[in-house]
Amino acid sequence: MNAVELHKISKTYDKGKLRAVHEVSFKVKKGELFGLIGSDGAGKTSLFRILTTVLLADSGSATVAGFDVVKDYQQIRNRVGYMPGKFSLYQDLTIKENLEFFAAIFGTTIDENYELIKDIYDQIKPFSDRRAGKLSGGMKQKLALCCALIHKPEVLLLDEPTTGVDVVSRKEFWAMLKALKEKGITILVSTPYMDEANLCERIALIQNGEIMSVDTPENIIKSFPTTLFAAKSENIYKLLNDFRSDAKVDSCYAFGEFLHITLKENGGSDIEDLKEFAAQKGHNDIFIQQITPGIEDSFIRLMQEKTQKPTH
Amino acid sequence: MEDNKAIICKDLTKQFGDFYAVNKISFEVAKGEIFGFLGANGAGKTTAMRILCGLSYPTSGTATVAGFDVYKQQESIKKNIGYMSQKFSLYENLTVLENIEFYGGVYGVPGKEIKKRSDELIMTLGLQSEAKKLVGELPLGWKQKLAFSVAIFHRPQIVFLDEPTGGVDPVTRRQFWDMIYQAAASGITIFVTTHYMDEAEYCNRISVMVDGKLEALDSPANLKKEFGVNSMDEVFYQLARGAKRSGE
Numbered sequence: 001m002n003a004v005e006l007h008k009i010s011k012t013y014d015k016g017k018l019r020a021v022h023e024v025s026f027k028v029k030k031g032e033l034f035g036l037i038g039s040d041g042a043g044k045t046s047l048f049r050i051l052t053t054v055l056l057a058d059s060g061s062a063t064v065a066g067f068d069v070v071k072d073y074q075q076i077r078n079r080v081g082y083m084p085g086k087f088s089l090y091q092d093l094t095i096k097e098n099l100e101f102f103a104a105i106f107g108t109t110i111d112e113n114y115e116l117i118k119d120i121y122d123q124i125k126p127f128s129d130r131r132a133g134k135l136s137g138g139m140k141q142k143l144a145l146c147c148a149l150i151h152k153p154e155v156l157l158l159d160e161p162t163t164g165v166d167v168v169s170r171k172e173f174w175a176m177l178k179a180l181k182e183k184g185i186t187i188l189v190s191t192p193y194m195d196e197a198n199l200c201e202r203i204a205l206i207q208n209g210e211i212m213s214v215d216t217p218e219n220i221i222k223s224f225p226t227t228l229f230a231a232k233s234e235n236i237y238k239l240l241n242d243f244r245s246d247a248k249v250d251s252c253y254a255f256g257e258f259l260h261i262t263l264k265e266n267g268g269s270d271i272e273d274l275k276e277f278a279a280q281k282g283h284n285d286i287f288i289q290q291i292t293p294g295i296e297d298s299f300i301r302l303m304q305e306k307t308q309k310p311t312h
Numbered sequence: 313m314e315d316n317k318a319i320i321c322k323d324l325t326k327q328f329g330d331f332y333a334v335n336k337i338s339f340e341v342a343k344g345e346i347f348g349f350l351g352a353n354g355a356g357k358t359t360a361m362r363i364l365c366g367l368s369y370p371t372s373g374t375a376t377v378a379g380f381d382v383y384k385q386q387e388s389i390k391k392n393i394g395y396m397s398q399k400f401s402l403y404e405n406l407t408v409l410e411n412i413e414f415y416g417g418v419y420g421v422p423g424k425e426i427k428k429r430s431d432e433l434i435m436t437l438g439l440q441s442e443a444k445k446l447v448g449e450l451p452l453g454w455k456q457k458l459a460f461s462v463a464i465f466h467r468p469q470i471v472f473l474d475e476p477t478g479g480v481d482p483v484t485r486r487q488f489w490d491m492i493y494q495a496a497a498s499g500i501t502i503f504v505t506t507h508y509m510d511e512a513e514y515c516n517r518i519s520v521m522v523d524g525k526l527e528a529l530d531s532p533a534n535l536k537k538e539f540g541v542n543s544m545d546e547v548f549y550q551l552a553r554g555a556k557r558s559g560e
Binding site: 038040041042136137138163164166167168169171192193194207237253254255296299300303304 | 452
């Protein structure tokens with residue numbers, strides 16, 4: 001049985017004028033750590049709200065933990081833990097009171113499922129009498145995760161838990177998710193950070209309400225259709241503009257300290273040709289190398305293919 | 313003196329009671345430089361930026377921004393800088409043109425000049441058919457590009473960008489950085505914070521704040537060399553993981 005299944009889910013707002021998601025289908029296996037990767041406005045939150053039964057889709061069907069999101073919404077609510085993108089705990093209650101509140105709502109106690117949250121809760125326990133509104137971003141995030149876990153859910157739905165959080169807290173958070181996965185909990189997590197995609201077992205890339213690809217990060221990278229080159233010189237911004245004017249270059253964009261380049265056609269002397277072109281344009285310290293693409297390269301490629309293709 | 317410096321900070325400090333939000337930071341930003349201002353949550357970035365934008369007084373130390381003193385010339389600072397953040401940028405209930413006119417007016421750009429520049433801007437951004445639409449109806453990527461353009465509409469000497477690309481797709485993020493490069497090439501100094509470490513690489517120099525102090529300041533290449541790592545992500549991680557503070 002799949003933990004989450006979506007079949008051609010569509011949702012519009014504003015009387016059909018605003019398309020949020022369009023015919024989205026994917027499956028999350030039981031026990032899987034599955035990432036929904038996309039930027040703001042891609043439709044991630046609409047999908048989470050449909051799966052948590054707080055929003056009705058226009059069409060299509062979906063199940064969570066084997067239950068239908070429309071017919072069996074009550075069953076689902078007892079079986080999922082949900083962490084919305086916006087911090088939604090009670091700011092005027094303390095850490096401990098928030099946790100007790102959510103335990104009580106689900107008819108359980110902190111002690112009953114303490115094992116599940118222990119590792120996370122221990123980190124915020126010294127502040128258990130502090131009001132949630134007075135906590136830092138990283139601590140709020142940990143508390144929200146504890147509250148989502150307190151009733152021992154089968155499926156954890158996390159909507160952008162690491163947005164706006166610094167690199168250190170993000171690493172800690174993903175370590176927690178990995179530990180929860182080891183305990184058998186299915187996790188569906190969304191993120192706008194492409195580098196976090198590699199931490200998931202499988203991912204769905206979503207843009208403008210449509211799924212562009214669903215696979216393991218490795219397979220998505222493998223299916224990158226062409227050779228990718230990294231380039232730099234002493235004047236990277238000029239190099240970017242120069243390569244964009246090269247008729248042989250298909251795409252050229254900044255990527256960290258390098259430029260990433262794809263060619264319209266690949267031949268035997270691509271690196272030499274690129275070097276020669278850069279030298280002709282007066283660049284010094286030219287560095288060009290063939291590289292393995294990352295998820296972000298694949299995402300950019302898929303976005304560009306989408307916009308180039310005529311709309312169906 | 314120091315004609316080529318956009319920002320000069322010396323031992324800049326902000327104390328709240330016995331808490332040092334910003335603790336004796338010193339740095340200089342050259343004119344036309346793209347300067348990355350990084351730090352973990354709670355490191356003191358926002359407090360420092362508020363001082364540099366003329367919104368808050370330091371407790372001690374000195375700083376000038378665009379040649380103006382942060383103690384005595386806050387109003388002059390505000391006139392000579394631009395500011396954009398992900399959280400606040402444009403009025404959603406005003407049209408594209410109205411937003412441009414509003415900001416132009418606030419910053420004292422003469423009426424005729426507003427007209428001329430906004431026509432140019434709409435052309436450059438390719439927003440001709442959207443000029444009379446409400447900003448709230450634009451896709452996020454467009455809003456952010458427009459917000460940046462509006463932030464430099466009055467031709468400030470320095471523009472402060474507070475996490476300008478949060479949540480934006482990877483293609484739009486790069487288009488945004490194209491605009492930043494262009495602005496820098498035209499002589500505007502860029503002071504930018506980001507959580508995307510690949511974007512840190514686009515800066516000429518990077519500073520990293522940890523617990524109120526400036527713990528590192530150099531070019532991305534030199535920082536990576538110094539820490540013996542391959543990415544800014546690792547530089548940042550090494551610096552910030554020892555941080556004691558995590559508050560906002």
